[in-house]
Every structure is written in structure tokens, then in C-alpha cells.
Amino acid sequence: MSATLTRLPAADTLRVATSGSVDDGKSTLIGRLLYDTKAILADQLATVERDTARRGGSGMDLALLTDGLTAEREQGITIDVAYRYFATPRRRFILADTPGHEQYTRNMVTGTSHADLAIILVDARQGILPQTKRHAALVALLRTPHVALAVNKMDLVGFDRAVFERLRDEFLALTASLGFESVTPVPLSALEGDMVVDRGTNLDWYTGPTLLQVLESAATTRHIDGAFRYPVQLVSRSRFGERADSRGYMGRIESGSVRVGDEVRAWPSGVAAKVAQIVTLDGTLETAGAGRSVSLILDRQVDVTRGDLLTHAHDAPVLASEFAARLAWLDNTPLDPRRAYLVKHGTAVVKAKIVAIEDRLDIHTLQPIAGDTTLSANDIGRVRLKTARALPLDPYAAVRSNGSFLLIDEATLATVAAGLVEEVPQRG
Amino acid sequence: MSAATALHAFKGSDPISRMGSDPGPGLLLSHLDALESESIHILREVVAEARNPALLFSGGKDSIVMLRLAEKAFRPDRFPFPLLHIDTEHNFDEVIAFRDQRAKELGEKLIVRSVGESIRTGRVVLRRPDESRNVHQSVTLLDAIQEHGFDALFGGARRDEEKARAKERVISHRNEFGQWDPRNQRPELWNLYNARVAPGEHLRVFPISNWTELDVWQYIRRENLAVPSIYFAHERAVVDRNGLLAPVTALTPPRAGEKAVTRTVRFRTVGDITCTCPVASPAATLDEIIAETAATTITERGATRMDDQTSEASMELRKKEGYF
Numbered sequence: 184m185s186a187t188l189t190r191l192p193a194a195d196t197l198r199v200a201t202s203g204s205v206d207d208g209k210s211t212l213i214g215r216l217l218y219d220t221k222a223i224l225a226d227q228l229a230t231v232e233r234d235t236a237r238r239g240g241s242g243m244d245l246a247l248l249t250d251g252l253t254a255e256r257e258q259g260i261t262i263d264v265a266y267r268y269f270a271t272p273r274r275r276f277i278l279a280d281t282p283g284h285e286q287y288t289r290n291m292v293t294g295t296s297h298a299d300l301a302i303i304l305v306d307a308r309q310g311i312l313p314q315t316k317r318h319a320a321l322v323a324l325l326r327t328p329h330v331a332l333a334v335n336k337m338d339l340v341g342f343d344r345a346v347f348e349r350l351r352d353e354f355l356a357l358t359a360s361l362g363f364e365s366v367t368p369v370p371l372s373a374l375e376g377d378m379v380v381d382r383g384t385n386l387d388w389y390t391g392p393t394l395l396q397v398l399e400s401a402a403t404t405r406h407i408d409g410a411f412r413y414p415v416q417l418v419s420r421s422r423f424g425e426r427a428d429s430r431g432y433m434g435r436i437e438s439g440s441v442r443v444g445d446e447v448r449a450w451p452s453g454v455a456a457k458v459a460q461i462v463t464l465d466g467t468l469e470t471a472g473a474g475r476s477v478s479l480i481l482d483r484q485v486d487v488t489r490g491d492l493l494t495h496a497h498d499a500p501v502l503a504s505e506f507a508a509r510l511a512w513l514d515n516t517p518l519d520p521r522r523a524y525l526v527k528h529g530t531a532v533v534k535a536k537i538v539a540i541e542d543r544l545d546i547h548t549l550q551p552i553a554g555d556t557t558l559s560a561n562d563i564g565r566v567r568l569k570t571a572r573a574l575p576l577d578p579y580a581a582v583r584s585n586g587s588f589l590l591i592d593e594a595t596l597a598t599v600a601a602g603l604v605e606e607v608p609q610r611g
Numbered sequence: 612m613s614a615a616t617a618l619h620a621f622k623g624s625d626p627i628s629r630m631g632s633d634p635g636p637g638l639l640l641s642h643l644d645a646l647e648s649e650s651i652h653i654l655r656e657v658v659a660e661a662r663n664p665a666l667l668f669s670g671g672k673d674s675i676v677m678l679r680l681a682e683k684a685f686r687p688d689r690f691p692f693p694l695l696h697i698d699t700e701h702n703f704d705e706v707i708a709f710r711d712q713r714a715k716e717l718g719e720k721l722i723v724r725s726v727g728e729s730i731r732t733g734r735v736v737l738r739r740p741d742e743s744r745n746v747h748q749s750v751t752l753l754d755a756i757q758e759h760g761f762d763a764l765f766g767g768a769r770r771d772e773e774k775a776r777a778k779e780r781v782i783s784h785r786n787e788f789g790q791w792d793p794r795n796q797r798p799e800l801w802n803l804y805n806a807r808v809a810p811g812e813h814l815r816v817f818p819i820s821n822w823t824e825l826d827v828w829q830y831i832r833r834e835n836l837a838v839p840s841i842y843f844a845h846e847r848a849v850v851d852r853n854g855l856l857a858p859v860t861a862l863t864p865p866r867a868g869e870k871a872v873t874r875t876v877r878f879r880t881v882g883d884i885t886c887t888c889p890v891a892s893p894a895a896t897l898d899e900i901i902a903e904t905a906a907t908t909i910t911e912r913g914a915t916r917m918d919d920q921t922s923e924a925s926m927e928l929r930k931k932e933g934y935f
Contacts, residue, residue: 226909265777266770268823296800416655421687435652464683472638476651513798587801596807598797
């Protein structure tokens with residue numbers, strides 16, 4: 184395949200997150216994926232060869248392609264989420280490479296929050312480890328639809344079919360109840376290159392897809408099929424059209440779609456109006472869907488500001504100032520229930536208190552443990568929050584974009600936790 | 612079963628066929644539409660949350676795209692921020708002329724602060740009079756941030772440019788010394804951005820983080836954007852230095868033993884004259900640049916930047932000192 188063909192962008196983009204520990208060979212796998220899809224260019228290869236030699240190695244240490252920071256290269260670890268871009272004739276990919284060795288929850292949650300597909304990596308010699316189960320559970324918590332289980336280092340178990348099949352069956356049993364749309368185990372050797380992009384010659388007994396084929400064929404998440412959710416970012420100073428009230432409500436459609444004439448409501452006020460125009464710099468649209476940034480003009484004067492959410496009148500969220508959520512605690516300073524935090528939900532930022540910590544997941548068994556009084560970095564727990572004003576919420580399971588929020592420390596302004604709305608009060 | 616048969620068997624159950632139906636005309640975004648909308652969303656979020664943002668505009672292709680995105684995000688309003696250029700005074704004339712012309716066409720305010728001025732006032736001390744001013748931009752930049760009280764700076768850096776950039780957030784937090792701490796970055800989840808910043812600190816914001824060099828050129832073509840002439844093939848005197856074609860200018864004469872030759876070249880990046888090299892190329896139109904970019908075997912910075920090649924971690928070290 185020519186380099187030109189490989190690098191010409193295809194129509195859609197799949198977001199992929201990888202997780203695995205240092206020893207699983209994750210950096211080598213990503214290096215292999217980039218190398219064999221011709222996403223690595225000649226000068227990068229020359230640099231890797233030079234750096235490999237400088238470290239006393241020979242040939243090319245593919246892991247050096249992805250470890251970007253000095254400390255990572257010196258210590259042979261991955262510190263932070265790194266983003267890689269590559270394309271095949273079928274599709275474009277944004278790959279979030281998340282480290283597994285420390286602060287894995289924090290980085291995995293970050294990388295996985297965008298993902299359509301997660302690659303979970305295991306070492307064929309080690310089998311399914313407690314951390315493999317944690318990774319799977321985290322991916323399930325964030326509702327990433329597709330999982331590829333990369334059973335790496337098959338070369339070190341003699342490309343033994345029985346080893347792969349045992350791991351495959353164990354993983355499929357483990358994930359059967361986690362609600363994934365698809366789980367695809369692939370035996371491979373990142374070092375030798377078997378079944379990553381090329382099939383190689385060592386795994387002829389395996390008839391399933393290569394890892395790249397799994398990535399090329401997974402369905403992307405269709406936010407367009409969900410409920411219409413439009414957080415208002417800004418209100419234009421200019422007016423569109425001759426009416427005195429025709430301000431543009433700028434925002435991005437996070438979910439669903441909208442059409443001129445649709446009846447919408449602004450939350451938290453609940454005030455109703457009709458969509459008069461959908462405006463972009465390139466002209467007006469009849470209809471617009473998830474992912475598109477536009478300005479909406481309404482047919483009557485309403486009091487709508489930044490922080491409000493526009494939805495269809497017939498498909499309303501639940502307005503609540505007290506709700507249950509699962510928090511992934513990200514900051515090194517633990518949760519302090521005496522303190523006030525800020526919740527950023529859509530474009531709204533409101534004060535919030537944690538009124539109860541209901542449980543914390545045991546990181547080894549993922550069973551809830553009650554009785555904790557705090558959450559620390561990498562903990563995942565269920566809490567009850569009370570907010571200074573009501574927020575228009577959906578459960579995360581129903582509408583990802585409108586069921587997620589950030590928790591921000593009012594003093595340091597750091598993002599301290601990621602929140603997933605679990606339970607909102609019943610309507611009416 | 613042979614590899615070929617296995618592949619065929621897999622294609623038979625291709626999950627692509629299970630994808631949902633087309634939701635209707637205009638509803639699915641092309642990849643450039645998706646990138647554009649993501650960038651507009653980031654620009655608007657930061658404008659809403661920051662007190663005093665500015666947009667870095669150098670006249671280079673990435674910042675040309677940034678200006679177009681600002682138009683898409685905020686027109687018919689004026690931009691809710693000024694444009695800022697940190698000028699080393701070692702820039703190509705064509706690029707500076709383009710910079711001024713573009714700011715004028717847009718009717719937006721352009722603030723220029725110069726590394727030369729920092730040298731003349733003693734804020735920057737050079738070890739050698741002819742050393743590159745590229746790294747010293749950090750001082751001038753941080754002074755300009757302090758002078759104007761900017762708390763958020765939009766930049767056109769992309770993650771595909773360089774390995775340290777691949778680890779940077781869309782919204783990158785800088786301490787009161789303007790430094791980047793890669794071990795202590797704010798996590799970025801979903802499409803939620805935390806653009807809050809304490810007094811004295813500031814944010815660097817990279818709305819085109821997810822764009823590649825190829826995306827930038829395709830967008831320039833789609834939007835019919837003008838770019839400085841030196842991006843297109845032209846005849847230029849150069850010397851071959853360590854595999855790079857170093858431009859011969861009044862500032863950068865040939866070194867002892869080097870011989871200037873005239874080659875057909877174009878620039879892939881337009882930075883400081885003393886550290887930016889053109890590449891040999893016959894590409895004279897946007898279509899030819901796009902075809903060349905799609906087929907290139909050398910990275911953008913690898914082909915053109917002397918400053919990235921001094922060590923494995925040149926960019927990382929500069930960023931920790933407050934670089935863009």
C-alpha cells in the first residue's frame with residue numbers, strides 16, 4: 184500500500200483509548216500500529232533508531248515512538264495521556280494512550296471519556312490480572328461501547344492457541360454482564376507484528392480480525408440519535424434579522440438534532456420558544472445535528488443566558504438540585520465534605536456540596552464498600568450532591584453529554600473529579 | 612486456514628453493515644466540519660470563562676486557520692480578544708506584511724511585541740549576537756502577558772507536531788512564571804473544559820489540538836484562505852547544512868566553507884529565519900501542497916526546524932520555560 188493512500192483521510196473518525204500496564208508492552212503495540220500503518224515518518228524512525236542506540240539497544244525500540252517526555256524515556260514509563268493521529272483508507276483515528284502504572288484511574292477515565300473503543304491489553308504469559316478487571320470495569324463505567332482485548336506477547340508462549348482461547352473465554356465471561364456492544368479478543372505480538380496490522384505467519388490458526396480490522400470496523404458512537412441537548416455558551420451582541428429580539432444563542436449541539444420550527448425549552452427556567460433560524464458563518468441551515476457549532480435564533484424574546492440548556496419541549500431533562508452521582512476522584516487532595524465545590528455541567532457552573540458519600544468501589548474487587556468519609560485520588564465512589572441551583576440533568580446512561588460533569592475546587596480551580604449522574608429524582 | 616481466507620471470513624461479518632442509517636441530509640459532519648465545530652466550541656468556552664484572552668497570530672498557516680475559526684465562532688460580532696504577535700524581528704518580510712494585511716482586513720486589533728525590544732532594554736541577554744532569537748520569545752511573551760493582564764492565550768499548536776505537544780492538554784495551565792508542568796495538568800474529560808484561572812496565572816489554549824498538518828491545508832483550501840507566498844514553491848538561495856536547506860539571507864549568510872545554491876523550495880512552517888528551513892518542493896498550488904503533505908515521509912518540524920534537533924527534549928524544555 185502506498186504511503187499516499189494510507190495517509191489520505193477517510194470519512195469518519197474513531198476515538199480509541201488504550202490501557203494496560205508498562206509490562207504489557209502497550210507502547211510497543213502503539214508503536215507497531217503507527218509503524219505498520221505508515222503513520223511514522225522517516226525522520227521519526229531515524230530519531231528512534233538513534234535513541235535506541237543511545238540507550239544501548241539495537242534496531243528500533245518502538246516504545247520510544249510514543250514516550251514523549253524526558254522522564255518517561257529515562258524511566259521507561261508513561262506519565263500522561265498522549266494523543267496520536269493516524270489514518271487508513273477506511274477511517275481516521277484519534278488514539279488516547281493512557282498509562283496504567285500509577286494514577287491509572289485518573290488517566291484512564293480522562294482518555295476513555297472520549298472513546299468509541301477501548302483496547303485492553305494483557306500479557307499472554309500473565310493472563311487476566313486484577314488490573315485487567317479494573318480496566319474493563321472502568322471502561323464499562325464510562326459506557327465505552329466497544330472493547331478489543333489485545334492478548335499480547337503471543338511470541339513468548341509459542342503462539343499457543345490454547346493460551347489465547349483460555350484467556351479469551353475468561354475475559355468474555357468476565358465482561359458478559361458489563362453491557363458492552365462488542366468485545367473482540369485478538370491474539371497478537373506487538374514485537375513481531377503479528378495480527379496488529381499485518382496477519383503475519385505465526386497465528387494461522389486464528390481466523391478473526393487483526394487489531395486494525397477491529398478498529399476499522401467498530402461503529403462510532405452516534406450522539407445524533409440521542410435527545411436534543413444544546414448548552415448555551417454565549418449570547419451574541421449582534422442581532423440577526425430585523426426583529427429587535429433576534430440575538431444568537433451560540434453553542435454546540437452535544438446530542439441529538441434540531442430543525443427550524445422545532446419547539447424548544449430553555450432550562451432551568453422552562454420557558455418555551457420556537458427555533459426561528461439556525462445560523463453559521465456559511466449561511467443558515469434547515470437542520471443541524473450533534474457535534475455542530477451554530478447560533479440559534481428563537482422566535483420570541485426570552486431570557487436565555489450562558490449556562491442555560493436548550494432541549495426539545497417534548498424530550499425534557501429532569502430539573503434537580505439534589506442527585507446521586509458516581510465520582511472518579513482525580514486530584515491529589517482528597518474530597519472534603521465540609522468544603523464547597525463548583526459543578527461544571529454543560530456550560531453551567533454552580534456551587535455544590537457533597538452531602539453524603541454512599542460508597543466507594545474496592546479497586547480490586549470493584550464491590551461497593553460503605554462507611555467511607557472521603558474519596559482520594561483514583562477512588563471511584565457514589566455520592567449525593569446538592570447544588571446551589573437546579574440543573575437540567577439526564578442520567579449518564581441515557582445521554583452521556585448531559586449526564587456528565589466536572590467538579591472544580593473553588594480555591595485551587597483545579598478539576599478534582601469527573602462526575603457521572605446516576606440517579607435523578609422522579610419527574611413530577 | 613490461510614491468512615487470505617481468514618480475512619475474507621471476517622469481512623463477511625463486517626460490523627460496518629450494522630451501523631445506523633443516514634439520519635438525513637446535512638446532519639452528519641464531514642471530518643473538517645467536525646474539527647471546525649470542536650475548535651469553535653473551545654474558542655467560545657474560553658471566551659466565556661476567561662477575563663482577558665488574546666489570540667496569537669504570527670501570519671503562519673496554523674494561526675491563519677485560527678483567525679478563520681474565530682470568524683466562524685464570533686461573527687458578525689467583533690472578536691472578543693485582540694491579536695498578539697511576538698516578533699523576533701527575524702521574520703520573513705512576506706509573512707510580516709501578510710500579518711498586518713490580514714489584521715487590517717479583519718478590522719481587528721493587532722498587538723506586536725518584539726524580542727528586539729526585549730534585547731535593547733536588557734530583558735533578554737544574548738550569549739552571541741547571531742544566536743537564534745526563537746527561544747527568547749518566551750521572555751517577550753511573558754512580559755506581554757503581564758503588561759496586558761492576559762489570562763488566556765489562544766495558540767495554533769497541534770498535537771501531531773511534536774512528541775511533547777502530544778501530551779499537552781487543549782487548555783494548558785501555566786503558573787505565574789508561565790511554566791508548563793507536564794506532571795500536573797488538568798484532566799480533560801468529555802467535552803467539558805475548565806478554563807478558570809487564578810490571578811497571575813494564565814492558560815494557553817490550543818483549539819486545533821486535534822488537527823493534523825494535512826487537515827490544516829485541506830481547510831485552507833476549503834475556506835479559500837490566503838497564505839503568505841513563501842508557502843508556495845519559489846526559487847531561493849540556500850545552503851545544505853546537516854541535511855536541511857538553510858535559507859541564505861542577510862541575517863544568515865553562508866558559513867565558512869558553505870556554498871549557496873539556488874533551489875526550488877517552499878516553507879512548511881514559517882518561524883524565525885535563523886532556525887526555519889524550507890524544503891525542496893515544486894508545489895505551487897494548494898492542491899499540490901495537499902498532495903505533497905499526504906505523501907510526505909518527513910514530519911513538518913523534522914524537515915524544517917533546527918531548534919527541535921538540539922536534543923531529544925528541545926520542545927519540552929522550551930515549553931517548561933514558558934514557550935508557546
